[in-house]
Amino acid sequence: MTTLAKAGAPALRSLLRHREASVLIMLLAIAVFLAFSNEYFLSSRNLLNVGRQASVVAIVALGQALVIIARGIDLSVGSVIGVSAVVAAVVLQATGIQSLGLLVGLLTGLVCGIANGLMVTRLRINPFIATLGMLSVARGIALLVTGGIPVMFTGWAEFLGAGRIWQIPVSFILMLILALAVHILATRHRLGREIYAIGDNPKAARLAGIDLKKTRLFVFGFCGCLAGLGGVILAGNLASADPNLGMGYELDVIAAVILGGTALNGGRGSIIGVVIGAMLMALLNNAFVLLGISAYWQVVTKGLVIIIAVGIDGLQRREDDE
């Protein structure tokens, strides 16, 4: 334990025991810094912007977190965002039925997720490889469906992506609701507890009568579905579904999950942490715009902040791992 942990009041120390604490501290530190260095930072408009910018990453990260807690990983989320958005937009354009477009978007994500899940559970393909394959396949399908040309996407999707209710972005509200729901699922629902169990000790979980395959299929499907929703929101925000939408999102999403204290080898992680992680990433980008940091320093800073946020946690912990 460092002096930091020793000196603190008991409350602080108990806070520090949570893995997400160090990221929260980082988040607050940056926020305080920004509040002093830019007059606009604390304006409600800017704060809500940050919330909106975090929301897609956070929503997709909710699903990713469950996948990782269950000892999986989903590299395909970025492409699933893309394919869900374009399929939804194409269907909407063809039929004009808003609800159908939305539904098809979620379904496309779900189908991709289920396909990932089946590859992992039935074909026993390593999740890294299975979803890496899906990353390519889903992107290819998005290109094929659209012929490579972005599709207009307005209506409900635009409301989800860009709408505001009393100034609060709809996507941010949606993210909060979903985070709450997934938090309850993870901590209070039987399924959630079983997800933790199979991530921590798959063998023990199986012997306790938990259906590993069904549960894994669920987490991949759920993650895919949230990626689908993320795609609809993102495309709605832009009022346009680009087949390249979401490219590279997988790293941001996984980083948010792990920054939030979820263990890559499963069994541990909190939903609150995931939201904090996503917020940190969005706040960083906001800081770059507000402070006018040059692009190259942005890249360096981003890396350093990630390292420091997690490094604080590592330093204060003992060598308990091996």
Next chain:
Amino acid sequence: MTTLAKAGAPALRSLLRHREASVLIMLLAIAVFLAFSNEYFLSSRNLLNVGRQASVVAIVALGQALVIIARGIDLSVGSVIGVSAVVAAVVLQATGIQSLGLLVGLLTGLVCGIANGLMVTRLRINPFIATLGMLSVARGIALLVTGGIPVMFTGWAEFLGAGRIWQIPVSFILMLILALAVHILATRHRLGREIYAIGDNPKAARLAGIDLKKTRLFVFGFCGCLAGLGGVILAGNLASADPNLGMGYELDVIAAVILGGTALNGGRGSIIGVVIGAMLMALLNNAFVLLGISAYWQVVTKGLVIIIAVGIDGLQRREDDE
């Protein structure tokens, strides 16, 4: 076990027991198909081109394989490729000393790798996060060093990257030599054996007297150094060191390692498999050009081949894991 394994002769069956076998079969299948469908495929020139195209991914994957076998992961290799190349080119431009440029390139990679290793061993940061941070920091440094402008890089680097000895690309020869050396290191050298032990059971390895920190530091440093070499080769091939060089390489490199049968959770993997994995990736790109596959289908096919190559292996194995 499937009928495939049952029907085969004992030799085939013993081959199939190796995890890399299914990828090798895929590689051969594509090669045979190409040999029949394109007259140029079997020309020595084309085969050597494929070898050259695979060589940078393969060289970097050699280091990555050791990292993964020791239960780590290095997401920063793509950026390390970039930063090593530009630092080498800048030093060469400033001093004009060929050997110094080359040396500095390797050293830059080494330093990045050691930094990764220190973050993992000393600060106990999860390797995924530590190297994700480095991915950003190293790229940022590459951009800062060059101001975003590619730097001329000729001389020895160009010989390594684009030179040929009796028609055989130098980088391919280098890759073969390095693969042999790393193979010997992994299977015959004490250090290699200890790397496998650490990945297999870190706790037991520590109590058996293996210095975990030193060994982990070595693998990260070695991986960084090979990424540095990869950067020099890649930049040399283009006679120009672009600060964006190597962007996105990490996924290709990790895919090659895992396609080659290395387990993501450590302790298992072969160097031959890694080379086969890298070859498969290069062959695929070659196939797209030779067969003239239509644009978007290229993307879909790449994903499918990856899935199938590993899926064959999963199908023929029993549920032995959990």
Next chain:
Amino acid sequence: MQSATRQGEEDGGGGNAVPTLPFVRLSNISKSFGSVSVLEDVSFEIRPGEVVGLLGENGAGKSTLMKIVSGEHAPDGGRVEIEGSEVQLASVGEGIARGISFVHQELSVVGALSVAENLSLGDLPRNRMGFVDRSRMRELASERLARIGAQAIRPEQETGLLRAGEQQLVEIARAAARNPKLLILDEPTSSLTPREVESFIQYVETARSAGTAIIFITHRLDEAIRLCDRILVLRNGEIVSEKPSSEVTRDGIISDMTGKPAMFEYARTPEVHDRTVLSLRSVGDGDLIEDITLDVAEGEILGLFGLVGAGRTELLETIFGARRMAAGRMEFCGERAQFAKPTEAMTRGMAIVPEGRKTAGILPQHSVRSNMSISSLGSMSPGGIVDRTREASQSSGYRDSLSIRMADDRQLIGTLSGGNQQKVLFARALMTNPKLLLLDEPTHGVDVGAKSEIYEIISNAADQGLAVIMASSEIPEIMALCDRVAVLSLGRLVGIVDRAALSEQRLLSLAFEGHV
């Protein structure tokens, strides 16, 4: 086999007067893994209210047989009948539904979940909304823990933070909670304290009178004789004897298990030692142990005794550099020693056979040979490249001298029985030519036959001048082997007993010192 079954029928029921239908009947079960045949033509049955002991050497096939009963493995041949009808259980879940609960040999609790959740895992209580009913879950947990006398464990605790023994109790409580018709206990007592064993035995008695059939696997023969109605001995996958426990003797069981006449009870004749190898002065780790002062001489076997949690493992880890020595002073071979990591301890001449073969001992994806040589690669790698002929010859040398039984030393270590795996770990330690050998529960989960061979290995090592520190919970083995015994309680040294003064009574009373 037929006769054995009939005999079982006659004597079946033990204390139960009413002859009921057998709950489970196995007929002519066989099972092999790959080309290795593990069970051959095994038949037996068990009735409600009966406690059957299943004994056998490591690798005899006990756990495998039970996995077939519980639905985890499918037999290659033979019939499984439950309550009179033939079944083919497809999964553990089906077995559970049929009333079969299995406490596995390997710990299988979920560390990340609370004790209460572990106790209800697979069947979490739900409220009307479908969410976990936490207060109900906690109630259930307290009730279930109390049933096996483990009310000391708090239901809301994170299971991963409990001692191994406590985790074992959680597992037993979970299995018991299902009110099973058949309860299978695979070495349940191996990491329990004497007191915990007593409460556990009480539970078994209660369950028996409530009509539960119980199969009890153990390597502790006395416990088996005391607890069971009937004792079955398995050897090389075949049932070799089946008798009411009133008719068996220790020696009889041992010769059934090993196929050899009962081994001699090992008793070492100590030699005179003078050269001190290790000396500790007021050593502590700043956490769980403190103020430990003791000396170990060349050729001496020093026992470390204590209750679970006394700090024996921590002391060994501190000596070995696997834990930070926060206080005190250590001298090794006359020189000051303060190791930052085990590597340094090993280069100076220490070696350890750790507690927890699976978690801290073996390299599961490595061959037997690699497992043996991993600590000695430095000495057999001129120029860094491992001399494979030397490695092979060293390996086969230890294979002979420790009589490790296997087909080929290039097979995976996981394919060996527990006792043989343990011998491989001894070979690993001895191959480094240490001056001090640290042993932590060296015969944990090892059968009688292998045990006596391991005793011989330890004793031989000491005779060749090695200093040995052996932490053990088994009083008989401490009595048989040790020249002196240091007793720890709650992290402190409470006494060192010389061989002359050694008695079970004395060790236990010291070990309980400080406990209320």
Next chain:
Amino acid sequence: PAQDLPEGATVAAEKAADKEVRIAFLSFQNNPFWIPVTDGAKAAKDYLSGFNGTVDYVDLGNELSAEAVVSGIEGALAQQYDGIVVVPIFDGTARIIDEAVDSGVPVFNIVAEGGVPSKRLAFIGQDATAAGKQIGEFIVDRMGGEGKLGVITGYFGATQHNNRMNGALDYIKAEAPDIEILGPFENKDKAESAYSLVEDMHTANPDLKMVYVTAGGPYGAAKAVQDLGLTGKVGVVGFDHTPENVRYLESGEMVGLLDQAPFQQAFDSTVMLFNYLVAGTKPPSDVIAVEGNLITPDSE
């Protein structure tokens, strides 16, 4: 206070502002193309400082995406800038641009914009399809209407890349049906990937005549031509007068390079926006086309 216009700029400020006028200039920074853009913005900043105008150059990072543009505009609105110059590049930025304009902040698009119409004040830049056609004409002429043309595009599905590609290919298919087109293949803007693609194309098509690279990394293709000893036999065409590209123009592998006058785009747009804010002067038209300057070895 009259000031001299920097070289390459064509629009002058009309009058000084009474009250300070703040303009946010949002652009990316990931390859040499952006350097003259940045220079143009900096020049405009210096120039307008004499007219009571402030130009803040805001870097949107090194990864080009619509989301980054949206976040950048949102940030600029939160900071209450009077006007915004932005590089929207993608479809999907129209909505936020409209939002800015509706809230009274005019937006000037430069370099490239998506296909969806928006309420932006004006767009200055090159029409990607027209530029593609311009290159297509050059290719047809250079190939003499026949032979094999390899096509390497940056990202499948990227609008600008698609338009440049299709602008050329549609023209070629219509005007010179004897030209056989290989591909397109994706190089993800990577020079090393362009290198390998040219290697493979030439292997499978020894009679390859030209290679068209629509986006990043044309010099990789040129380097492959050089290494294969095909200088003079195979020509590469592409975009942007970066030093790397120009080097191969000099050695002969690169036969045509179209540029986008990036400095002028950046400077003129900022000053026109300033004039609009200060004097209400609208830009001369909605779309101000920047004529690409096609350089060839002969024109050097």
